[in-house]
Amino acid sequence: MKAIVQERFGPPDVLRLVDTDLPEIGADDVLVRVHAAALNPYDWHMLRGDPLVARLMGVGLTRPKYRVAGLDAAGRVEAVGANVRGLQAGDEVFGFCPGAFAEYARAEADKVVPKPAGLTFEQAAAVPVAAATALRGIRDVGEVRAGHQVLVNGAAGGVGTYAVQIAAALGAEVTGVCSTGNVELVRSIGAAHVVDYTVEDFTDRHAHYDVILDNVGNRPLRRLRRALTPTGTLVLNAGGSPGRVVGAVGPMLRAVVVNGFVRQRLRILPTREDRAELLALTGLIEDGTLTPVVDRTYPLADTAEGLRHVEQGHARGKVVVTVA
Structure with a gap:
């Protein structure tokens, strides 16, 4: 599969688009065929190992903890682990998928929820974080x-x-x-x-x-x-x-x-990945209370350019990477 990888801390230029193996899923995981992934300030913090104190807090000391970047994703379930209930191959989902800047990403089954029918994959990817x-x-x-x-x-x-x-x-x-x-x-x-x-x-x-x-x-x-x-x-x-x-x-x-x-x-403001919050947001979206604002989209190959735009701090709403 195609994926954006980072082997070291640094500016967006360190990102590379490569062919790599599909993620392996465990019994409580799902494999998601990613259609869109959102860019967050979180991603450039992870990319740069910035601030430096964050490297002592789980980002990675000398190199990034996660080789494939990205967290927010929307796509279709490709496969499910043995213990997973309520999701099956073909379901459209969105949520927290570490390694989201790739054609496929592994996610814990309780970190993704059904995608609101009225949203595109790009809009849904703009929601989680x-x-x-x-x-x-x-x-x-x-x-x-x-x-x-x-x-x-x-x-x-x-x-x-x-x-x-x-x-x-x-x-x-x-x-x-x-x-x-x-x-x-x-x-x-x-x-x-x-x-x-x-x-x-x-x-x-x-x-x-x-x-x-x-x-x-x-x-x-x-x-x-x-x-x-x-x-x-x-x-x-x-x-x-x-x-x-x-x-x-x-x-x-x-x-x-x-x-x-x-x-x-x-x-x-604490950070966490919470299924209950995703479901609450789904309700707000479906009743018309909440609408994602998408600034612009980039193809997967141009993820680094998208991150440069996010780093400048002037995005209007969310910046999204389209994968497939």
Whole structure:
């Protein structure tokens, strides 16, 4: 099969398209014929081993832990393990498939779910990591309720476009922060107010928010807290740029320390691969609450070019690789 592999840490140029063996599946796994895979900031972190501290946290010390890159995928089940129930060959699925930048990927059976019938494979591949992160940040960690004032920093990005829609669906009044070219997009997906960061710093405004979801990490903690209500919640979701030693880990640890001394809730957004979240997202998609925003697609051979675009931090929604 064709696959994008990485033998060492580095920029997108280290990626190669090669012929390699099909993944072997275990009794609790499925083999997925990948039709589309999404690119995430997660992927360039894995590609570069960045921040450096992440290499001590399971990314790999001297070389990438996973030879074939990618995590988000949508496709058809090709084969199932002996213990798998509820899935069979031919089923259309989406979810978390390590090694997704390939024609075939192995996935744990409980990490993929049936693809919503109304989505293309490209749209479905754009859902897992970004939409689950947004759901967790807005619904679970932020505990957003009807009437809340919610601000999403990075509202036009992968997580941000989902977060705006989810917060609006919960009855919040949403303010999205984005660049000039994305103002209309952010309004169209449910933001009541939009702050153009090229013109105005949202932390300088007189407005105060019950919940801030920060997907960018470009404002100091003290300024973010200034934009919160006295008992508001700040949800930190990564940020940073390539080439950092600690990246977003430093600001997150600082927030953990400060949280013990203030009335505001300063929270780190945890990462996980959760079947229940995939099913909840499926429900939101099927009832029309949630729609994936796909910026552009690249063929598998051009995955490195797609990652360069994601690294620049200006994608409108999700960037997707088409495989077959």
